[in-house]
Amino acid sequence: MPVRLFRCTPTKLTTFEDCPRRYRFTYLDRPTPQRGGAFAHTSVGAAVHTALARWWDQPLERRTPERAAQLVTEAWGAWPTPASGGFRDAEQSQAQRLRAEAGVAAYAARLDPRAEPVGVERTVGTPTAALAFSGRVDRIDRRPRPEGDGDEPVVVDYKLGRRVPDDDDARSSLALGLYALATGRTLRTRCRRVELHHVPSGTVAAAEHTSTSLERVVRRAESIASDAVRAEAALAAGADPDEAFPTAPSALCAWCDFRPSCPTGQRTAPAAEPWAALDPA
Numbered sequence: 001m002p003v004r005l006f007r008c009t010p011t012k013l014t015t016f017e018d019c020p021r022r023y024r025f026t027y028l029d030r031p032t033p034q035r036g037g038a039f040a041h042t043s044v045g046a047a048v049h050t051a052l053a054r055w056w057d058q059p060l061e062r063r064t065p066e067r068a069a070q071l072v073t074e075a076w077g078a079w080p081t082p083a084s085g086g087f088r089d090a091e092q093s094q095a096q097r098l099r100a101e102a103g104v105a106a107y108a109a110r111l112d113p114r115a116e117p118v119g120v121e122r123t124v125g126t127p128t129a130a131l132a133f134s135g136r137v138d139r140i141d142r143r144p145r146p147e148g149d150g151d152e153p154v155v156v157d158y159k160l161g162r163r164v165p166d167d168d169d170a171r172s173s174l175a176l177g178l179y180a181l182a183t184g185r186t187l188r189t190r191c192r193r194v195e196l197h198h199v200p201s202g203t204v205a206a207a208e209h210t211s212t213s214l215e216r217v218v219r220r221a222e223s224i225a226s227d228a229v230r231a232e233a234a235l236a237a238g239a240d241p242d243e244a245f246p247t248a249p250s251a252l253c254a255w256c257d258f259r260p261s262c263p264t265g266q267r268t269a270p271a272a273e274p275w276a277a278l279d280p281a
C-alpha cells in the first residue's frame with residue numbers, strides 16, 4: 001500500500017511540537033473550541049507583512065520608503081479599539097502604527113527596489129518520504145552564488161519580536177529549513193541560504209544549509225509528523241482525546257489562543273494582556 005503522506009505546514013508541525021492539546025484544538029476538534037481575542041503584536045505583524053508584500057506590487061518609481069509607510073497605514077485597517085486588534089486603546093494603536101510606519105520605511109530604504117524577488121508570499125511545497133509539505137514564504141530573493149557561477153534563491157522571513165534573532169535562530173529554524181528545501185524543489189534549483197530579517201532593527205540573521213542539514217530538518221519534521229499521526233490514529237480508534245493529545249504546559253500558555261478552553265493552561269500561567277508583547281512605542 002502506498003504511504004499516505006501527512007499534509008503539513010511549518011505551523012502545524014510546531015503547534016504539535018509545542019503542545020499536542022493545542023494541535024487538537026486547532027486542527028481536529030470541530031466545532032473549534034472557544035478562543036481568546038486578538039493579540040496586538042499579531043495585529044502589528046499582519047499589517048507589516050501586508051505592507052512589505054504590497055510594496056513589491058508597486059511600480060518601480062513608487063517603491064520608496066514613504067510609500068512603504070503609507071502601505072502600513074492602509075494595512076492597519078480599523079484597529080483603534082481593543083476588540084479589533086488587541087490594542088489597549090486608540091492611543092496605543094496610533095502610537096504603534098507610527099512606530100511600525102517608521103520601522104518599515106527604514107527597512108524599505110535599505111532595499112534595492114530594482115531587485116525583483118522571485119516570489120513574495122509565495123507558496124512552495126514538496127513531498128518527502130512521509131510528508132506533503134507546503135508553506136508560504138515571505139520573500140524569495142535571487143542573489144549571486146558565492147561560487148560566482150550564476151545565482152540562486154534565498155529564503156527571507158520577516159520578524160518583528162522584541163528579541164533580535166541571531167544566526168543560530170536562522171540555522172535551527174524548522175520552518176526556514178523546510179522552506180529552503182521546498183523552494184529549491186519548486187524552482188528546480190539549489191536553495192541553501194535562509195535569512196531572518198528583523199524589520200524594527202534592520203538586522204539580518206542568516207544560515208547556509210547543506211544537503212546534510214536539510215536531511216536533518218526533514219528527519220525532525222517527519223519525527224514530529226509521526227507522533228501526530230500516531231496520536232490521530234489513537235483518537236480515531238477511540239482513545240481518550242485528552243490522553244491522545246496531552247497538554248504541554250509552559251510559559252506559552254499565557255499567550256495561547258485556547259486558554260479559555262484549557263483549564264491546564266489557565267492554572268499554568270496568568271493570562272497575558274493582549275498588548276503585553278508590544279515594544280514600547
Ligand code: SF4
Nearest residue numbers: 019247253256262265
Ligand atoms: S493553554 Fe497551554 S496547555 Fe493549554 S492548549 Fe494552550 S499551550 Fe497547551
